[in-house]
Amino acid sequence: MKSVITLFCITLFMSFGYAQDSSSKSPHYILPEFTEGIILMKDGSKLTEVLNYNALSENFAFKKDDEILAMTQTDIGRIDTVYVSNRKFIRKDGVFLELLMKSEVELYLEHKCNLESSTAASGGYGGTSQTTSGRTVSSIENRGNLYGLELPEMYKVKPIKEYWFYKDDVVTKFKSLSQLKKLYKDRKKDIKTYRKTHDVDTKEPLTIVQLIEHLESDQ
Numbered sequence: 001m002k003s004v005i006t007l008f009c010i011t012l013f014m015s016f017g018y019a020q021d022s023s024s025k026s027p028h029y030i031l032p033e034f035t036e037g038i039i040l041m042k043d044g045s046k047l048t049e050v051l052n053y054n055a056l057s058e059n060f061a062f063k064k065d066d067e068i069l070a071m072t073q074t075d076i077g078r079i080d081t082v083y084v085s086n087r088k089f090i091r092k093d094g095v096f097l098e099l100l101m102k103s104e105v106e107l108y109l110e111h112k113c114n115l116e117s118s119t120a121a122s123g124g125y126g127g128t129s130q131t132t133s134g135r136t137v138s139s140i141e142n143r144g145n146l147y148g149l150e151l152p153e154m155y156k157v158k159p160i161k162e163y164w165f166y167k168d169d170v171v172t173k174f175k176s177l178s179q180l181k182k183l184y185k186d187r188k189k190d191i192k193t194y195r196k197t198h199d200v201d202t203k204e205p206l207t208i209v210q211l212i213e214h215l216e217s218d219q
Helices: 002-012 136-142 175-199 207-219
Strands: 013-018 035-041 044-054 059-064 067-069 077-085 085-092 097-103 105-120 128-131 154-168 170-174
Touching: 013 044, 077 105, 097 207, 128 170, 154 175, 154 207, 170 175
Parallel strands: none
Antiparallel strands: 013 067, 035 044, 035 077, 044 059, 059 067, 077 085, 085 097, 097 105, 105 128, 105 154, 154 170
8 A cells, every 4th residue: 555655646746846935925825835734535545745725726736845746637536635724625526625614504615816917008107907818827837837936927816716505405606795695585684784793705704604604593
């Protein structure tokens, strides 16, 4: 078994060059720094790695010595669960999802991000315009910067949080509070009352969990 796991470790990663020193959070990574975590495989074996989640590639990245490495698509299919920084991620419907709550309902969070690139085109008064291109990620990947701790200065990261809400074997995705309200159409007054004394923001997952727990507890 030891030889099998060792072989897996060799084939698991693709190298993306040397890592830079990271003392501050890189906006396309969801954790402030690379942290030791546990990867549980579908066959029951476990791997311990220093890792972080890259929202730009929607894949986990690992640190090996001075390199940042990405998991290959072949081996992603062998993963059951990733535990890191007191958080739990599962592979579901082809993407990594963070488990936020599991009771009568289940709530997961998909971490993604878009890039805005500054152009030389001016909108007047010496300012620069912002454009978003579907080719941006591919362009960065081709230059080997996709997993780097720092992206080129011309790019600005815009995090995206998409929630997956499971209830009665039906999944509904939402990104905004207005979309969440549609899941509780008969509880509009309750939500309004709750928000008078509680901050609710889709950028802060804990506030969404607390709201849903409140609504479900009064069912």
